[in-house]
Amino acid sequence: MILSVEEIQKSYGKEKVLHGVSIRIHQPEIVALVGPNGSGKSTLLGIVTNLISPDHGKVKILNRTNKDPEIFRYVSFMQDNSVLYDYLTGYDHLQFIGDVQGISKGQILSAAERVGMESYLHKKVGKYSLGMKQHLLLTMQL
Structure with a gap:
């Protein structure tokens, strides 16, 4: 089941x-x-x-x-962008998850690159478009 x-x-x-x-x-x-x-x-x-x-x-x-x-x-759940903090950067969000799950900085940067968000990874989420927020949410699941 x-x-x-x-x-x-x-x-x-x-x-x-x-x-x-x-x-x-x-x-x-x-x-x-x-x-x-x-x-x-x-x-x-x-x-x-x-x-x-x-x-x-x-x-x-x-x-x-x-x-x-x-x-x-084995299972993940991607919420809507209301779980993101406008005053943090995309990297800040990923680093928090990395710290909790024991994921290295290199793995975080690699996941961001795979999704194509390296150009705005260090910008504050409040400046992100909806598509950029969705990229961040997807990267948070990797």
Whole structure:
């Protein structure tokens, strides 16, 4: 089993956002999570990636709990650019991830080069275009 989401419930105050959501993905495939604004898509993905705690239910990825950090060696999640800090450079973001994951400066620079962002790597993210931010987010996953 690649992903098992069982009876996930989540509320914010009195507003119930997720009402017993269950999903099972057995084999590699492309899956779309579609719904109107405010329907809980980002909340569900936050729960799957253990960034948000559910009120009820459980998540398993590759037959392991989503609380096991080892699974994120095999699975990644690219958020929207709201996770970026305008006052930091692209390199600052990558260096933080490198420090946490034990990735060398050379590996960081190599990943930035592969994505094609070496020309603006040391500029503040607040000056980035949307495409540049997406390059940074992609590089953060490598």
